[in-house]
Amino acid sequence: MMDFSLPAISGTPGWQIDERARAAAIAEHDLEALRDDAALSRITDFAAALCGTPIASVSIVEECHQTFLSRTGLDVRDTPREISFCTHAIQGTDIMVVPDATQDPRFADNPLVTGEPGIRFYAGIPLVREDGLPLGSLCVIDTAPRAGLSDLQRQGLRVLAADVMVRLSDRRTAARSRAALERSEERFRTLADTMPQMVWSTRADGFHDYYNARWYEFTGMPAGSTDGEGWNGMFHPDDQDRAWAAWRHSLETGAPYQIEYRLRRADGAYRWTLGRALPIYNDHGAVVRWFGTCTDIHEQKEASEQREIIAHELSHRIKNIFAVISGLIAFSARANPGFAGIASDLRDRVTALGRAHDFVRPHSAQSRPAVSQSSLHGLLRELFLPYQPTTAPRILVGGEDFEIDDRSATPIALLFHELATNAIKYGALAVDGGEIELTTRRDGARVVMLWRERGGPPVTAPAKSGFGSQLIELSAVRQLGGTVTHDWTNDGLTVEIGIPNPALSRA
Template sequence: MIDLFKRLQPDLSSWTSNESIRAAAIAEHDLDTLRDDAALSRLTDFAAALCAAPTALISIVEETSQTFLARTGYDTTESPRETSFCAHAMLSDEIMVVPDASQDPRFADNPLVTGEAGLRFYAGAPLIRADGIALGALCVIDTVPRDGLTPLQAQGLRVLAADVMMRLSDSQSTAASRAAISDSEGRFRTLADTMPQMVWSTQPDGNHDYYNARWYEFTGVPAGSTDGEGWNDMFHPDDQDRARRLWEHSLATGDPYQIEYRLRRHDGQYRWTLGRALPIRDEAGAIVRWFGTCTDIHEQKEASEEREIIAQELSHRIKNIFAVISGLIAFSARGTPEFATIAADLRARVTALGRAHDFVRPHSAQSRPTAAPTSLHGLLGELFLPYQPQEGARIVVEGEDVEIDDRSATPIALLFHELATNATKYGALANERGTITVDIHSEQDRLLLNWCERGGAAVSAPAKTGFGSQLIELSAVRQLGGMVKRDWDPAGLRVEIAIPKSSLSRT
């Protein structure tokens, strides 16, 4: 179907009756001089910020290749024309939008889509000279599918494409260049003033010298009053030192600047704001300006905090349920002494489930465990903590760490809790000398977890299969789709557990 579609498409090289005319038009521009031009780079930086895209390019499509005069978030300076999206975009007078290239018959088997680049979303505004000759496109690119551009983003992309053509025309005339730069700056300021974000820029040393109209509307301060170093006084006192440290780090290293802080609005209310900035560099790599935005995220921040409170409350209630179940078991055991041993084992298993839940539940910055909440090492460390002495470690977890989630944490917790409990009763933890090693490593699409006991009481295979063995089988085999092998070595039990990696995490 894709091949048929492509056969029906017109040959891109036949879009004009005389390809040599377009080649001559391109030759009129000094591409080597224009490549990585600071003014053009500023336009791609702005296009990427405007469209919230990681990559923006100014592409000139030649006979066999395309040259990128300016690029943001992209290292390559040119690519073959046969893989060019811009070669399609320049055939139209309107912006070409590809929401998901992997689903578009024109591009589904394009190496930029199927290869490491993983291109999905594309939007390109054609670069067309006044005499009607198309040179290429100004485009933004993302690696995830998107619905398209907002009306403001589409308008901005057209304005920036016009500025690119102005800059290309300027390369032919020094006098025209001076007038065009002034006009381009006016266009830039007009576009920046229509953006919903607050836009600002600084000199290389971080001295603020430009804010758009939105900044002054939001803050209510007089024009120019926050130039230089005055910007930091607009932040909440508790955020000022942190914001200054991060900004000084970016100035010293050239790293992108990103921070959430509370910014004072004109009515005196402090609103949560997302601040971002990127450096603009010259051909030698030196920073010539910083371009940044401030986005009001107060409602999103409050909604996130409310969701976190609800998640914590739900988790607290679940933990209470575990506590109630444990209490009911203890209460029942008091009235039935012969049930005491079984009750103790059952309470320990309920406790293991509680530890697994506490490990994978949503956490705030204050309640989050030391280990990552998706870490297999972290889960095992939490589970084995009650069996470890205050000094040293009798159970050691070695090898590869992998990502887990709530789906796999519960059966893993039950499985290893059962092994540790049995080791306490009959194996390596039944005396003061025994140790246990859990070695984790990958084997193709499986994860192998090797449980090895040494130095404990002599072990032998049980005469019959008990509930604990059935629980291990239930957890490893039925719930995780794995396999369990036991070696009843008198020197210490060895257990090999093989689990498909796909069972550990939804990702």
């Protein structure tokens, strides 16, 4: 027999395990008969819901592998013991928590971390017999790192682990098993009733057959009155059709259910609520139940709407500031005719900034641009509209599109406004038939934008850089951290601009 005894985990009380005694204890249980036991399935379903994880399991750690007696969100029936997290969990006396397996030297190279199912967070409590021998563990698993468990979740896992041991130990006696099941169901309901959220469950066909006490407390409805399809009558009339459509879609496809709706409170007031539900599958991939929650988000919803109103108002005022500045420049030019040329260039630059701001600012449904407000190509086409004839475009934008944000929109607008203005004065747009092709592509860690002018007059490099060139340098290099190279040829100007990916968008 191979010796899989492990030392106690650092910082966790534990002991050396007598593997021979454990093997004898495990042999006392008919594991095959216990596989996918209905009571154990309910326990893992609830453990996953209680802890908000996609995966939960009851496993027995045997000599060479661990066997899953019950599993939620997991397809495999067993795994080799040498890669089992539960092998470590049974060394302790309480819940073992791994916040981020990729940062834990015990598990960073584990195939269950580097491959499927991509374990990041793990919490497992040993399943210990009365004689002190650990058989396996009840665990919950997430594919994203987490800080840990709440006190309620820890308490719940301890209660559920005790119920697992009752199920394993008392199965031999039918009467005791029925009593244990009743106690388990009672504990299940007690735990659900202590949760701050409204908890509900349905059959596979979507028939609602369970609500926790919080639901009836919030709605003021008599117990059982919202079973079946009665739940939809609790929603605001304007939200009922939408909620039905979303629920039918989830029932037909198995997709997670998530929707925001207004739920009627006991006093008649409607409160914004977030509804969520996940399906529970059997081994054949069929949905056997749905488990869901309702969370009151009324205050958060109102705060979000208020912030959006303020953002719209602030953005509208900023847009007006651009118009005021343009007006002041025009007024100053009329009062000082010698300033007219400079004023015209300055006003065009302010207008370009205003167009960039108007593109990425918060919009209402009526004012939102037709293209995505985070689209580089969308911003460029919007910026080039004043330079395009009505018959056919002379500035063609192509290549791969990229995401931008409000931080990068301003220097991009100034940069390409200067190139387009120079093309009108000296380059391809100064004559009929000239055109410009702007292509964008990814080159490793940066985005390359290539500006090619064709069909214009011959161009030569200027003897010294003017204000426009300095503005291009300021926008591309200093503000975006990129590079700019010019190629002056008889065919026209070619400018290559390289911008680091993170400079375009915070995302």
